[in-house]
Amino acid sequence: MRLFAREVRLSLRHGADTLAVLLFFVLAAGLFPLAVGPEPALLGRLAPGTIWVCALLAALLPLDRLFGADFEDGSLDQLLLSGLPPSLIALAKAAAHWVTTGLPLLVVAGPVAIMLRMPPAALGPLLVGLLPGTLTLSLLGTAGAALVIGARRGGVLLPLLVLPLATPVLIFGSAAAGAPLTGSSPRPELLLLTALFLLALPLCPLAAGAAARAAAE
Amino acid sequence: MLEVRSVAALRGDHLVFADLSFRLEAGAALVLTGRNGSGKTTLLRLIAGLMPCAAGEVLWAGEDALADLSGHGLRIAYLGHQDALKLGLTATENLAVWARVRKDARAAAIERALGAVGLQDLAHLPVRMLSAGQRRRVAIARLLLSGAALWLLDEPTTALDAASVARLGELTAAHRAAGGMVIAATHLDLPLAGAAEFSLS
Secondary structure (H helix, E strand, C coil): CHHHHHHHHHHHHCCHHHHHHHHHHHHHHHHHHHHHCCCHHHHHHHHHHHHHHHHHHHHHHHHHHHHHHHHHHCHHHHHHCCCCCHHHHHHHHHHHHHHHHHHHHHHHHHHHHHHCCCCHHHHHHHHHHHHHHHHHHHHHHHHHHHHCCCCCCHHHHHHHHHHHHHHHHHHHHHHHHHHHHHCCCCHHHHHHHHHHHHHHHHHHHHHHHHHHHHHHC | CEEEEEEEEEECCEEEEEEEEEEECCCCEEEEECCCCCCHHHHHHHHHCCCCCCEEEEEECCEEHHHCHHHHHCCEEEECCCCCCCCCCEHHHHHHHHCCCCHHHHHHHHHHHHHHCCCHHHCCCEHHHCCHHHHHHHHHHHHHHHCCCEEEEECCCCCCCHHHHHHHHHHHHHHHHCCCEEEEECCCCCCCCCCEEEECC
16 A cells, blocks of 8 residues: 555656656547548547547657666665565566556546547546446556566567557446447446456456566566 | 575586585574575575475475575565665655564564664655665664574675674674574675684585
């Protein structure tokens, strides 16, 4: 718990990180009307996918520093000697990542969706889907970040590692938000998203913890 | 208490050392010496459980210490090459994460530890504004807050002035008087009275 507080405090002290994530998200989503034109019907059809892709990419931004900073300044050794199981350390990091990126993204996703002329009926499934979706992205990202600790081109490697793993989240998330546009129910997709989250919840911290311990060698 | 029994360590395919053995009783100190690259840091990390043994075993009170790595970490206070401090946080905030002290006693314990390294007046400054020697002293204060029995010190005197080295000597002496153990890898002479010397060569 104290570890979680530490991570959040560190992120907030470097508050620019969270702000950069949000700005990236809003700007990237704002590029779509410029590129595909301002026609509301077209934008509305594209909106669920646009928001999901932008959220996914924005969530990747701060991952590089998640373990990297601790590895470089020696804090990782201290974390591993703290008496906590490494998987719990990874879980605290994932939770802090979600609080400082996933949660703010969830908050601004609504206004951005309205900006993109998304039909109001799709707004609910979008936001409900983003909740387990961003949680899963934080968990996957933590595992990816732990795997590239100490790698020389870790920043480049990380998206290559995480993006393929994140595709199911992207597919079901944007399908859920797009379901009301075709008149079908978003329920199956939302349940699948929740299942993905429940699957990642134990697996990703275990993988990340093992990777962090291996990296300390 | 601590027994290292014919351990060996590999770095990639390179054998750093092999067949090292020594014992350390409560209150004892050991100084590791040896030229650069002789494996002093590797040995310290191996004892801490941060690196696996290629062969041999590390025993704590007669039992395999590395079987439960998380539990073993609680016995260890490790002062590495790096100070492991977050530059944006103050000295107090940095230490608060690591202090193994009950919450209500934490603030007082941190103040005491910073006082012991002579930094009580700088406690509220971001570590970014401290000199290299002062940062090292914050890292030393973390040893005091760890409550760990075994201090592993890797070049602890780096960037310290003579007065701070003497103070570190007093702190290690107090730690040993309370039944603690110290293993230090050092080129310089850290004042460790009656410490055994172990040469890696």
